[in-house]
Amino acid sequence: MTDPNESIRELIASEVAHAEAVSGPDPSLSDFLLARIAEDEEGAPRHLFDRERGGLIGIRERILAECEAKRRIVAECGKPMMTFYGPTEKHVMRLLALPYADHPDYREEWKA
Numbered sequence: 001m002t003d004p005n006e007s008i009r010e011l012i013a014s015e016v017a018h019a020e021a022v023s024g025p026d027p028s029l030s031d032f033l034l035a036r037i038a039e040d041e042e043g044a045p046r047h048l049f050d051r052e053r054g055g056l057i058g059i060r061e062r063i064l065a066e067c068e069a070k071r072r073i074v075a076e077c078g079k080p081m082m083t084f085y086g087p088t089e090k091h092v093m094r095l096l097a098l099p100y101a102d103h104p105d106y107r108e109e110w111k112a
Contacts, residue, residue: 029093029110033074036100041067070096 044063073096077089097110 029097029107030074030078032100032103032105032107032110033093033096034071035105036097036103037067037070037074 041064044060044067046060073092077093094110097106100106101111
């Protein structure tokens with residue numbers, strides 16, 4: 001029997017490898033974010049035991065949905081758009097990068 005999640009794992013591994021290959025030693029903020037998002041997806045737990053509910057809850061689905069939302073935000077920030085508020089896209093990308101500030105590839109200039 002084939003594992004239905006195997007193709008997803010292969011896709012994520014491919015995405016991580018691509019982002020790391022593209023980013024090299026000096027990654028752009030979007031490449032950095034996409035690589036971290038892919039790592040988050042790969043590391044998402046399958047499920048978590050909840051003592052109060054007496055069973056398993058699907059935290060993985062929430063993490064994967066959050067990763068997809070972040071990926072869409074990064075994609076949207078790469079599109080040209082009119083705004084009266086200044087460099088909003090750049091600020092949003094920097095905010096998305098804050099949770100990864102302890103990563104060795106994180107740049108101080110990205111601090112929001």
